Structures are given as C-alpha cells and as structure tokens.
Amino acid sequence: MKSLILSTAIAAVAGTMAFADTVRLGTEGAYAPWNFLNDAGEVDGFERELGDELCKRAELTCEWVTNEWDSIIPNLTSGNYDAIIAGMSITDEREEVIDFTQAYTPPDPSAYVALSADVDLEGGVIAAQATTIQAAFIAEQGWTVVEFATPEETVAAVRNGEADAVLADKSFLDTVVDGELVMLERTEAIGGGVGLGLRESDDALRAKFDAAITSMKEDGSLNTMIAKWEVSSQW
Template sequence: MKKLALTLGVLALTATASMAQTVRMGTEGAYPPFNFINDKGEVDGFERELGDELCKRAELTCEWVTTDWDSIIPNLTAGNYDTIIAGMSITEERAKVISFTQNYTPPAASAYVATAGDANLNAVIAAQTGTIQAGHVAETGATLVEFATPDETIAAVRNGEADAVFADKDFLAPIVAESGGALMFVGEDVLLGGGVGMGLRQSDTELRGKFDAAIGTMKADGTLNVLIEKWFGPESPKF
C-alpha cells in the first residue's frame, strides 16, 4: 500500500510538472523603462516585472529571450519565442500578421526631442525602424532617417545627423532630464496607436486567452496601475 501511495504521488508530481507550460517571452532589452539589460546582464524594467507577474497569474513557466527590434515579429512567427512583450503598440497593420492581447498600457504620447528649441520638424527626423513613430514621420512629409536601435536615434540628433528624434515620450523623458540641457522637447506631443500589448502568433489563441485574463485581473485589482506609476511616474496615463 505504501509503495502504491508513493507511486501515485510521483505520478501526480510528474503530471503537475508536465502541465506547467514553458513560454518564451521575447523582448528587445534596449528600450528603458519598458525593457533593458541591467548590470547583472538580465532583462529588467517595467515589462520584466509585468511579464513575471502575468506568468505567475497564468500559472506558466516563463523564460526571457532578447532579440533585435527589426526582426522581432519575424522571429515570433518563426517560433523562436512565444510572445512579444517589448513596448509594442497595437496597430491594425501589425494585427494583420500577429494577434494582440488587450493593452497593458493606455495610449501614450510620442514626442520630438532636439538640441535646440527652434528645430525644424519638417526637415530630417530620426526614428527607430519598424515603429509607429517612424510611420508617422513618413506621413508628415519630413525626411525620415531610420535606425535599428533607439540609442542610435538619440546619437543621430546629438551629432547633427538629424534635426530631431521622434519616439515614445516615456523613453525620451529620462534622456532629456539627464542631458543637462543639451536635449529638449520641441513641438507638440502626438498620440499614436492603441496602447501597448503582448503580441502572439495568431494560432496561439489559448495562450493569448491566458495572458488576456491575467492582464484583466491586474487591471481589476489595481496592481497594473501601481506598476505603471513605479516605472513611468505619477503623471503617466493609467487605467
């Protein structure tokens, strides 16, 4: 009897372990405060903390994977990871290729930053490749120069290669604050997209449902707003 009970216990543990689905969370690791690599070489930031909590609520085992932004959707569809959680705004164009959860940040402002207050926003504007900001600049009639990483867009403004950079204001704000007056916001803020959500393969409806439900519980109990304020400040848009 004891042997039978032990055997059944082992089987139960094995079954439980096999039920714990491992999900690979794809992120860029280069877009603070959404996501970045900390001094320990680990993925950190708002989306790391959010993603870990979502996985906990969804009873999933999650592993973090970093990838370049310009290949982040192709790598998802190719199966190199299972989700995108990388400051990706929900847009109709992207939704033709991948599916999205509900948003985990509300639509937020994009902004221009330059080295002078009289910068010409109809001249040369830097933006990261494949972003909604790059698409917006292209529609304004300004000359768009695209870069693979957000850091390169800032460097282009500093070295005079571009008149201004256009990006998420949440990303730009600490850079402006730490520039000692060398960089400043110019022009008007612009609202783009439907907020930031997790991207998944269109076939992964069950997994999307699990994350959707987890995001919903974080909105309902207020913990999502607490995280947003922690990483983006008390004035940031909340639910």
C-alpha cells in the same frame, strides 16, 4: 516553397504546444524604462516586472529571450519565442501578421527631442527607430525621416547632427534628456496602446494573458506598476 511552408507550419505548432511547459517571452532589452538589460545582463524594467506577474497569475513558467527590434515579429512567427512583450503598440498593420492581447498600457504620447527648442520639424530631418509607429507617422506627414535599428542610435543621430530631432515614446525620451538635449512641447497621439504580441494560432495562450491583464486592471496593481515605472498614463 512547399518545404518552407511546411517548416513554418511545424514551427508554429511547436510554438503553440511549448507554452504548456515553458513560455518564452521575447523583448528588445534596449528601451528603458519599458525593457532594458541591467548591470547583471538580465532583462529589467516595467515589462520584466509585468511579464513575471502575468506569468504568475496565468500559472505559466516563463523564460526571457532578447531579440533585435527589426526582426522581433519574424522571429515570433518562426517560433523562436512565444510572445512579444517589448513596448509594441497595437496597430492594424501588425495585426495582419500577428495577434495581440488587450492593451496593458494606454497609448503613450510620442514626443520630440532636439538640440534646440526652435527646430523646424516639417523642414528638418527626423530620426526614428525602424518599423515603429513613429517612423510611419513621420513618413505619413511627408517629412524627411531617417530610420535606425536601435533607439540609442536615433538619439545619437541628433547629438552628432545627422538628424534635427528624434520622435519616440515620451517615456523613453524622458530617460535621455540632459543639458544638451531638450524635449519639445509638441507631442503626437499615435498608436492604440501596448499589448503582448502572439502568433495567430495561439488563442489559448492569448486568453491566459488576457485574463491575467484583466485581473491586474481590476485589482489596481497594473496602475501601480505603470506609476512606478512612469511608462504611460494610467487606466
């Protein structure tokens, strides 16, 4: 146990020191339009453009790292990268483990997609990505939730009949609605906006990103970027 604690502490210190040279930004790369891999296999989307601009304004050299969603926080705290920028909503539960910058988008409405507009949400099975605010919301309602590792799997569960509907950020579901899937009128207001996640020890790095976010809000460039990618309402 002592060696584990010591190793964690060393990793945290190393991660804190690393940003002086290169800051590693961790993202999922599977949640369009927030973040996804393009045809060249590179991280793309709203958060790629945003992250690059924030690093430029903060005078930081940044590299991009992809990580599966269910281990994205543990791999931050263990030092595999220095910040999470992955459509992550700021919640009290997550703030018990990591810190966040100020929100760079307002809360994005959560919506439902199903094969039929008259699906029974309360009596049905609702799919959600594991460890998301949507999965927690469904469980809090006392409804039946089935969790999947990736957003693509939640949509596939509806298509193949494993689930009656999927609950996710509306901006993501807008990219999957087609002639087969329909968006329900009902939406949910959950989450406290989206911010960068950082280790609790990285106060200086958080301050740099906060200042960059503030400058983008003040000059209107953040709203322009939000509108371009249609990820949420504007500030």
